[in-house]
Amino acid sequence: MGHKGEALRQRIVASADQLFYRQGYENTSFSDIAEDVGISRGNFYYHFKSKDEILCAVIDTRLTGIERMLDEWTSQYTDPMQRIVKHIDILTSHQDDIISHGCPVGSLCTELAKSHHSMLQDATKMFSVQRDWLTVQLKELGLGKEAKQVAMHLLARAQGIATISNAFDDKSFLRQEVKRLKQWLDERVY
Amino acid sequence: MGHKGEALRQRIVASADQLFYRQGYENTSFSDIAEDVGISRGNFYYHFKSKDEILCAVIDTRLTGIERMLDEWTSQYTDPMQRIVKHIDILTSHQDDIISHGCPVGSLCTELAKSHHSMLQDATKMFSVQRDWLTVQLKELGLGKEAKQVAMHLLARAQGIATISNAFDDKSFLRQEVKRLKQWLDERVY
DNA sequence: GACTAATTAGGACGACTGTATTATTTTATT
DNA sequence: AATAAAATAATACAGTCGTCCTAATTAGTC
Numbered sequence A, B: 001m002g003h004k005g006e007a008l009r010q011r012i013v014a015s016a017d018q019l020f021y022r023q024g025y026e027n028t029s030f031s032d033i034a035e036d037v038g039i040s041r042g043n044f045y046y047h048f049k050s051k052d053e054i055l056c057a058v059i060d061t062r063l064t065g066i067e068r069m070l071d072e073w074t075s076q077y078t079d080p081m082q083r084i085v086k087h088i089d090i091l092t093s094h095q096d097d098i099i100s101h102g103c104p105v106g107s108l109c110t111e112l113a114k115s116h117h118s119m120l121q122d123a124t125k126m127f128s129v130q131r132d133w134l135t136v137q138l139k140e141l142g143l144g145k146e147a148k149q150v151a152m153h154l155l156a157r158a159q160g161i162a163t164i165s166n167a168f169d170d171k172s173f174l175r176q177e178v179k180r181l182k183q184w185l186d187e188r189v190y
Numbered sequence C: 001g002a003c004t005a006a007t008t009a010g011g012a013c014g015a016c017t018g019t020a021t022t023a024t025t026t027t028a029t030t
Numbered sequence D: 001a002a003t004a005a006a007a008t009a010a011t012a013c014a015g016t017c018g019t020c021c022t023a024a025t026t027a028g029t030c
Helices: A005-023 A030-037 A041-047 A051-076 A080-088 A095-101 A104-114 A120-140 A147-168 A171-188 B005-023 B030-037 B041-047 B051-076 B080-088 B095-101 B104-114 B120-140 B147-168 B171-188
Strands: none
Touching: A005 A030, A005 A041, A005 A051, A005 A095, A005 A104, A030 A041, A051 A080, A051 A104, A051 A120, A080 A120, A080 A147, A080 A171, A095 A104, A095 A147, A095 A171, A095 B104, A104 A120, A104 A147, A104 B095, A104 B104, A104 B147, A120 A147, A120 B147, A147 A171, A147 B104, A147 B120, A147 B147, A147 B171, A171 B147, B005 B030, B005 B041, B005 B051, B005 B095, B005 B104, B030 B041, B051 B080, B051 B104, B051 B120, B080 B120, B080 B147, B080 B171, B095 B104, B095 B147, B095 B171, B104 B120, B104 B147, B120 B147, B147 B171
């Protein structure tokens, strides 16, 4: 029984993840991924029987990555405010990628929504996980029933920043808006 | 000299406009457009020699549509605040389309950025026109050098609302965020 | 009505796509 | 070392894509 294939499988998912982010899902072919990994298309098909299947694997990988990131922040910081600021700082820490390719979650959801792809709901879970985590932090800060709404608001703010700074290829706008968002958070949540 | 072809040309652009919005640019083929218009692919190619060419025509059409809309509001309302509110209200007046297909400008820019398409800058002009118009209104409201930044901020807010409400298929979130945005405008610009 | 230009239709071309099947090589187990 | 399983490669297939070419039809002009 060869467990060697598992390593290659992960390499394939990692390549697909990057390519989907940089070129989009539909615009990335089996050949693109196979070439990037350095294997043949036939071998590729041994590990993933369809394109939907690898998209599913990519979404799962991204999802667990997001969850691991959030868990890390939860254990690393005790102040909910610090945690939320850390979340906002994703925009600046990934600014170059966002300028070039937008938000990996938002752009994928936008694409899947247009192609009426059945996996849109799975992709949206990448948002839901963040929303729920932010909601917990906001409730710890004293917010009540409106915590979830504010969490959604934070997601939307980040999305807008990513989309616009990507379209305009404008890094200074991204930084300026991040500052504005933190400022709003300070005023809104005391 | 037959000027009859001009009418068909506009029908083609109108169909392409809708299809690009609902399915995305790359995911819409010549056959899709031709079938929607009710003509043959050969005839189609007579009016547009390449796919880039029709994309250019669609962007131009959308651009003049946006400019006409803004001009109308400029002449229809004297209060800059009313004008800006009218702009924000695009989100609610087009809410069903936005829920289903996102923002026509933002989603196109996102797609063109991913495919590294040369026409991304032309598409971004659909944003610039709105930004400049909003800047004028904000300056009339008394804002100075920061007017342009606030205008960009408004665009980003609208983009975030469109992207998130599209991904979540959540109309109530859209309406709620529009209300929040107007509220922010009232507090920010006295 | 004849003639020319504008317009439409139809089909052919090579390239690429996702999918599928088969053959070959490598790995693991006995 | 022999054998079975896993993994990799190579290729074929039907479909679609953007593009291009050619024939047929329509419309406008003298």
